[in-house]
Amino acid sequence: MNLLPSLRSILEELTQRFGTQLQHAPAPQPDELYLHAPPELAGALCSTFYKKYHGRLAAVFAEDARAAEHAFFVYYLYALDAAHGFVLVRVPIPADKPEMNSVTDAVPAANWQEREIQDLFGIKLFGHPNPRRCVLHDDWPEVYPLRKDFDLHTKLPPFTGVRHKFREVEGEGVFQVPVGPVHAGIIEPGHFLFSVAGEPVLYLQLRMFYAHKGVEKLFENLPIPHCVRLAESISGDSSFAHAIAFCHAVERAAGIEAPARARALRTLCLELERLYNHVGDIGAICTDVGFVTAHMHAMRLKERVLRVNEELTGNRLLRGMACLGGVRFDFDADQLRALVTFVDDFEKEFNDLVELIRCNSGTRERLETTGVLTPQIARDLGIVGIAGRASGFDHDLRREFPHDFYDQVRFTVPFFTEGDVQRRMVVRREELFQSFGIIRQVVGKLPAGPIQTKIGEVPPDCVALGFVEGWRGEIFHWIHTAPGNRLARCKVKDPSLQNWPALSEAIMGNIVPDFPVVNKSFNLSYSGTDR
Amino acid sequence: MNVDLSAAVAQTALLLLLAPLLSGLIKNWKAKLQNRRGARIWQPYFDLVKYLRKDMVISEHASWIFSVTPGVIFLTALSAGLMVPLVTANAPLGLFGGAIAVVGVLALGRFFMALGGLDPATTFGGMGSSREMTIAALAEPAMMLAIFTVATMAGSTNLGQIVLAGQEPGWKFLDAPHALAFAAMFIVLLAETGRIPVDNPATHLELTMIHEAMVLEYSGRNLAFAEWGAAIKQLVLMALLTNLFFPLGLAPVVTPAALGAGLAFFAAKLLILAGAVVLVEFTNAKLRLFRVPDLLSAAFILATLALVSTFLFR
Numbered sequence: 001m002n003l004l005p006s007l008r009s010i011l012e013e014l015t016q017r018f019g020t021q022l023q024h025a026p027a028p029q030p031d032e033l034y035l036h037a038p039p040e041l042a043g044a045l046c047s048t049f050y051k052k053y054h055g056r057l058a059a060v061f062a063e064d065a066r067a068a069e070h071a072f073f074v075y076y077l078y079a080l081d082a083a084h085g086f087v088l089v090r091v092p093i094p095a096d097k098p099e100m101n102s103v104t105d106a107v108p109a110a111n112w113q114e115r116e117i118q119d120l121f122g123i124k125l126f127g128h129p130n131p132r133r134c135v136l137h138d139d140w141p142e143v144y145p146l147r148k149d150f151d152l153h154t155k156l157p158p159f160t161g162v163r164h165k166f167r168e169v170e171g172e173g174v175f176q177v178p179v180g181p182v183h184a185g186i187i188e189p190g191h192f193l194f195s196v197a198g199e200p201v202l203y204l205q206l207r208m209f210y211a212h213k214g215v216e217k218l219f220e221n222l223p224i225p226h227c228v229r230l231a232e233s234i235s236g237d238s239s240f241a242h243a244i245a246f247c248h249a250v251e252r253a254a255g256i257e258a259p260a261r262a263r264a265l266r267t268l269c270l271e272l273e274r275l276y277n278h279v280g281d282i283g284a285i286c287t288d289v290g291f292v293t294a295h296m297h298a299m300r301l302k303e304r305v306l307r308v309n310e311e312l313t314g315n316r317l318l319r320g321m322a323c324l325g326g327v328r329f330d331f332d333a334d335q336l337r338a339l340v341t342f343v344d345d346f347e348k349e350f351n352d353l354v355e356l357i358r359c360n361s362g363t364r365e366r367l368e369t370t371g372v373l374t375p376q377i378a379r380d381l382g383i384v385g386i387a388g389r390a391s392g393f394d395h396d397l398r399r400e401f402p403h404d405f406y407d408q409v410r411f412t413v414p415f416f417t418e419g420d421v422q423r424r425m426v427v428r429r430e431e432l433f434q435s436f437g438i439i440r441q442v443v444g445k446l447p448a449g450p451i452q453t454k455i456g457e458v459p460p461d462c463v464a465l466g467f468v469e470g471w472r473g474e475i476f477h478w479i480h481t482a483p484g485n486r487l488a489r490c491k492v493k494d495p496s497l498q499n500w501p502a503l504s505e506a507i508m509g510n511i512v513p514d515f516p517v518v519n520k521s522f523n524l525s526y527s528g529t530d531r
Numbered sequence: 532m533n534v535d536l537s538a539a540v541a542q543t544a545l546l547l548l549l550a551p552l553l554s555g556l557i558k559n560w561k562a563k564l565q566n567r568r569g570a571r572i573w574q575p576y577f578d579l580v581k582y583l584r585k586d587m588v589i590s591e592h593a594s595w596i597f598s599v600t601p602g603v604i605f606l607t608a609l610s611a612g613l614m615v616p617l618v619t620a621n622a623p624l625g626l627f628g629g630a631i632a633v634v635g636v637l638a639l640g641r642f643f644m645a646l647g648g649l650d651p652a653t654t655f656g657g658m659g660s661s662r663e664m665t666i667a668a669l670a671e672p673a674m675m676l677a678i679f680t681v682a683t684m685a686g687s688t689n690l691g692q693i694v695l696a697g698q699e700p701g702w703k704f705l706d707a708p709h710a711l712a713f714a715a716m717f718i719v720l721l722a723e724t725g726r727i728p729v730d731n732p733a734t735h736l737e738l739t740m741i742h743e744a745m746v747l748e749y750s751g752r753n754l755a756f757a758e759w760g761a762a763i764k765q766l767v768l769m770a771l772l773t774n775l776f777f778p779l780g781l782a783p784v785v786t787p788a789a790l791g792a793g794l795a796f797f798a799a800k801l802l803i804l805a806g807a808v809v810l811v812e813f814t815n816a817k818l819r820l821f822r823v824p825d826l827l828s829a830a831f832i833l834a835t836l837a838l839v840s841t842f843l844f845r
Binding site for chain 2: 177178179184185198199286288289290291292293296297300360362363365366370511512513514515516
């Protein structure tokens with residue numbers, strides 16, 4: 001057992017406190033600590049990790065293990081940034097009495113994910129403040145798609161169930177403004193219900209999961225090598241990050257590591273993904289306050305990155321680049337030189353764009369103090385990624401859990417506490433400047449060697465966690481392998497799922513016409529949330 | 532009242548034909564400045580033809596108000612246009628009440644547009660109407676005061692008389708009352724034509740819309756008339772600004788040479804003003820909605836100062 005010393009000391013403290021109720025299951029990875037606990041301990045462990053070890057509840061998910069163990073398992077994934085380790089608490093839920101106690105009251109970050117478990121596994125929640133339907137909308141019949149006895153090809157009869165009842169907000173002059181689920185522009189479906197008194201927003205209710213595609217179920221029905229392409233399509237703007245997170249998980253389960261050159265190339269691609277998304281977002285924020293000039297320049301810059309992506313990997317969105325055990329294409333010396341030249345040139349142009357935006361007082365006036373997400377709320381909701389870093393929640397997997405080549409490069413993680421739209425834009429801006437440096441450093445010390453490690457059949461019944469700090473925030477893929485190079489379960493955690501509720505909080509007290517820019521400053525993925 | 536029929540026909544044709552071109556020109560220039568190629572300047576004509584040939588989709592909850600509104604918008608803009616001197620010093624409906632009638636007729640159009648936004652009871656139309664009224668409440672008085680300033684200087688509220696007074700020797704274009712009133716009118720122009728920093732005519736974000744929100748429910752022929760009306764209104768307001776403050780070159784008599792010169796001067800002045808509007812749109816972000824009244828209050832104060840200064844500088 002080669003557990004990290006920091007995790008080992010936590011394990012010792014927990015064993016002292018909880019005794020034999022808590023069992024430690026060995027895992028091959030030094031930064032993953034698996035604990036088996038009885039259901040009644042879930043809440044106590046949650047507050048211990050949350051309060052004592054300043055952990056974040058990074059994911060809550062379930063697994064149908066009724067065939068082998070006669071129980072469902074619910075997993076609580078804690079990311080302990082200070083200890084540089086992950087703790088997974090596994091709690092059995094008896095198959096004949098599928099009920100669990102909610103931890104949402106103590107840790108609001110678990111809200112949607114617990115309801116997801118209720119919808120998809122039929123495990124009834126107790127003590128949840130709002131235990132209503134979430135993934136499967138209110139009109140769905142009583143089916144639990146992620147249970148093993150639900151066949152992938154099940155055709156449900158046409159159903160017309162009840163419509164979702166939104167909470168009513170009443171008062172003189174208060175009225176409801178429904179927006180969506182179909183929007184103007186090329187975006188995905190999501191329903192926003194504003195309760196407004198004139199222009200100020202009193203309350204915003206979100207209804208997502210219109211684009212639920214059953215991705216996690218699909219993972220269980222594909223051979224593992226095919227799953228990489230599926231992971232790429234979870235969220236279009238994070239194709240590469242999702243694919244790499246999945247590859248990490250499989251590689252860890254198989255006990256191999258991608259060669260150094262592949263890890264460096266992966267880092268380059270992750271930063272390119274960050275580049276095109278961040279510069280696009282900065283432009284989009286500007287257009288939402290009517291400063292179209294900056295937007296047009298940003299779009300031009302974004303297009304340049306997309307073309308470089310295509311030049312390097314054959315795909316503008318970096319699809320098809322990731323593969324198990326490494327990457328599929330190598331960059332030759334000319335390409336690398338061109339990449340560095342591009343970054344130098346891009347940085348110059350990006351500086352001009354930054355200056356253009358900075359000197360426009362009207363834009364600044366619109367962005368500052370708009371859509372404030374306070375550090376307290378960000379912490380409670382477990383907000384991750386850029387939105388978290390703009391609201392005083394300082395964590396970045398690239399620094400705390402360096403994956404790929406990030407332990408070989410130097411960079412800083414920009415971080416603010418104001419939590420307004422301006423800061424969410426500035427975090428992106430500063431991260432871009434860091435990205436330029438990361439790309440230069442990686443190219444400078446790019447190791448020679450192969451770009452793939454052969455990966456055979458992945459051994460069955462292994463669990464592993466794959467993680468990547470994508471441009472939007474941390475992405476987790478947790479897998480449990482099955483015989484025949486397949487998966488028994490793959491949990492996908494996109495940062496959007498965690499961050500959507502923040503929008504309701506950030507918009508409170510702002511006016512309706514500022515909503516688009518607040519929304520854009522988070523720029524969350526519908527597809528990644530809905531899966 | 533004396534209406535010159537041929538002049539009325541000619542001016543109507545000019546308004547109808549020139550208005551879409553002006554919109555197309557502004558859009559094209561904006562695109563050029565933003566590093567885009569942009570649609571050709573004739574695009575609004577093609578759009579209008581396209582709308583006119585399309586079917587209309589009308590909400591079953593909409594009443595007759597919804598259907599008459601585009602007609603009212605179109606006709607009020609057109610009749611206001613007939614009261615404003617464009618190429619000649621005398622407008623075809625010049626003796627019909629002058630400046631006050633222009634403002635009043637435009638207000639009628641706006642009133643119906645707001646009703647048309649409310650009528651189908653959709654989410655965004657009502658928001659647009661309420662915002663439009665908030666803005667109008669400040670923009671209209673500013674416009675009135677600015678026009679009164681010029682009228683006081685000329686000694687008449689008849690727009691033709693104002694123009695003729697402006698063409699007399701010794702008339703100062705850039706004295707304090709005129710400069711202040713022009714600044715006020717320019718801000719009003721931005722607000723009335725739904726331009727940045729007040730409204731964004733190119734946005735797809737319904738939640739931020741003002742003018743566009745009110746016409747969001749319209750389609751087909753109705754949309755064509757609403758858009759055409761809005762374009763004409765823009766032309767009328769810009770003509771007011773150019774010809775009232777700089778009545779240079781307006782044909783005092785109806786001869787082919789004078790008309791040609793008048794048309795050339797009018798076009799040149801419009802191009803300069805359109806350029807100014809484009810520059811404002813290009814360099815500014817939209818104001819936060821609750822800051823728009825601040826801008827319009829500034830216009831109102833400028834116009835008040837202009838009016839006061841007419842008596843000081845007399």
